[in-house]
Amino acid sequence: MRQAGTFELFAYWDELRRGRAAPERADLDPVAIRNVLADTFMLEVDADRTYPFCLSGTRLSALFDAELKGRPFLSLWNQAQRPEVARLMQMVVDGACPIVAGAAAAPEGYDLTEFELLLLPLRYHGKTHARVLGRIAPAKRPSWLGLIPVETLDFLSMRVLDGRNLISARGAARATPANVGLSPSFSSCEQRRHLRIYIGNT
Template structure:
């Protein structure tokens, strides 16, 4: 994860869940993430093709020039990109994976803004992962953001983080300080990480990412 917003939300979610695969929806406290609240959203998983915005931060709505509540997040893409995001969301809902991906958010003038997005599973009323906490984190703040709406956002990279692993930035923050006698951090198996620099197909059980190249191995189990 590259953006401060994405890292902050992931760390908050990780602390909430503890040793569980995912925290409960009612454990999420807006006051605890007030600094990034405008960049966050919550989705409701209705079926494999419908993930509706329950909540969307003010900065996200401003980026798209409209209120997003009630809209299906998959409608932001078409074709193979839509298929890939649907596969990603299925992994979040069904397997409890976290997901991070990169976009090239583009306005109708052709101006591009790189964005990092994360999906994090939440339990809701005892049901497994029917809510998804996420953020829309621009990597910079161009002058046109909020002035000229984003109209398309082709995918540039995808990554899945399984429930039993930690991303590198968290592992680095927990490295042993030899003078404090802490136990060494166990390095978990690498996540699935793919990018768009060379078209290819990659398959998870029951899921295929048709237009991305694999960068490093998937779950080792």
């Protein structure tokens, strides 16, 4: 994680879960994360796995110059990359994996700006596969933000977060965790007590 706001939200989520795979939606206190609320959002895990927005912060809405509530999260991404982002979301939801990712976007005619994306699983009324808490923010605030909307985001990279350990990767839903002796690629992971199990593609 490169941004202080991303670390703040992850640390708060990690504290709330108290050793569980994910905390409850009701555990969240907006006041506790007021410094990052403008960049924060919440997604519903729907039957079609398009992940519509339940809530979106003001700066995220300004990025697209639109009210995002009800809009599918997958629709924000470059169309060719949506299957990759869908696999990424599957890891978050089915494997209860917190993930940080890199993205880029810009209005036509402007240089790309890099963004940091955080995705965190949430329970809702005791149900898993229910909600995803997230944050997306630029590394540096571009001059056009809030004035000219972007059309879509480009997916660049991802990391699976496991408290103290970070597993780096390039591309969607893939990693090369050679330093911890795991399979060179995986499609999902799951929590079993104190162990996190990574499920390979082969």
